[in-house]
Amino acid sequence: MQEIAEKVGLSKSTVSYVLNGRGDAVRIPKETQKRIFEVARSLGYHPNALARGLAHQRTYTIAVVMQYPLLFAGWSGFTNELLHGVTDAAITLEYDLMLHTRKTTPDWQWEEQDTVSSEAARLMDGRVDGALLLRDVDDPLAEILYAHNFPAVLMFTHTTKPHIWYVDCDNTTGAVLAVEHLLRLGHRRILHVSGSPHSGAAQERIEGYRCAMERAGIAIKEEWIQEATSPTADFSPIAALFQLSPQERPTAVFAWSDDVAVRLMQILRSLGLRIPQDVAIVGFDSTGMCDHVEPPLSSVRQPVYDMAHKAVELLHARLRGVRVKQFQIRVAPTLDVRRSCGAYLMS
Secondary structure, X not given: OHHHHHHHOOOHXXXXXXXXXXXXXXXXXXXXXXXXXXXXXXXXXXXOHHHHHHHHOOOOEEEEEEOOHHHHHOOOHHHHHHHHHHHHHHHHHOOEEEEEOOOOOOOOOOOOOOHHHHHHHHHOOOOOOEEEXXXXXXXXXXHHHHHOOOXXXXXXXXXXXXXXXXXXXXXXXXXXXXXXXXXXXXXXXEEEEEOOOOOHHHHHHHHHHHHHHHHOOOOOOHHHEEEXXXXXXXXXXXXXXXXXXXXXXXXXXXXXXXXXXXXXXXXXXXXXXXXXXXXXXXXXXXXXXXXXXOOOOEEEEOOHHHHHHHHHHHHHHHHHOOOOXXXXXXXXXXXXXXXXXXXXXXX
C-alpha cells in the first residue's frame, strides 16, 4: 500500500480505504479510486485474505459441518439440494464456504479431550466466522459452540434448548401425511424403512408412522420397521420380507428418504415385483431425483433448498448481531403424489 500511495501521491490511509471497498463511504472521488486501482493492478497487487482477516477479525467464511463426511460424497439428492441452497445464499451474502470434515481422534490439546470438543476447538480456531451444523440429535457440538459464544445454526435437526438457533421440518407430520395417503389407497401392510436411531429426523418419522397406523387401528409389527440409513446399507432383511407370500408381504413402503426409496425400488424390481402394482412406495424429501426414476417417486416434500438458504440467512444475522424474532423454525411439509404409490391407477 505504501508503494501505491507513493505512486499516486496520496496517503497510505486513502489507499487503504479504497482497496478495502470503503472509498465511497469516506467520500473519495471516483476518479481517485479508479487511479488507485489502476496502479494496484499495474503492480500486481492483490489483497491478502489472512491479513485482512486479522485486521477486521472476520474471515467472511462459514463452515458447513456434517455429522459424517460421507454426506459430502454427492450420491445423495438431499445433500445436493442442501449444498445448492447454502451455496446460493453464501454467494448472495458474500461468504466463502468451507466444507468441514471431522477427525475421529481427540486433538493434541488435552489427551482426555473428546472428539466433539476437539472439533469445536478447530471450528473456533479463526478459520471461519460461524458454522452451519447438520448433526445427530444427541450431538453436543451446538451447545459447546454456544457456550463459547461462537455463531452456529442447526439445520435439518432441532433441539429443545431455547437458545439454539435452527431450521427444521416437522418430520412427524410429514410421516403421517405419507402413511395416511397409503392407508387411503387401501394399504394395511405398510413397511417403514427408517434411518439412524441417532437422527432426530429419522426418529420423528418413525413416530409419525406409528401414529398414523395406530389411528387407523392397525397393529404394528416391529419387524416392519427396518433400518437402512443410506442406499449403501444392507437391504437383505428388507428384501426377505418381500419374498414372503403375497398374503404376508408388505403391499406398501414408507421410506425415510428418497435416496433409500430409490435403492429399494431397484431391489424390488430384482425380485420381480412391480411398482406400484405389487408394492406402493413413498419417500421423504421430494428431491429432484423423484422425477427422474421410473415410476416417478411420490414423496413428502420438505423444501430442502429453501431451508438451507434460510439457515445461512439466520447465521448471517447472528454474525451481524441482528435481532431475529424467530430463530427456531419448523417448516410444514407437503405430499407430492407421483406414480410410485399407485394413486393414478386408483383414479
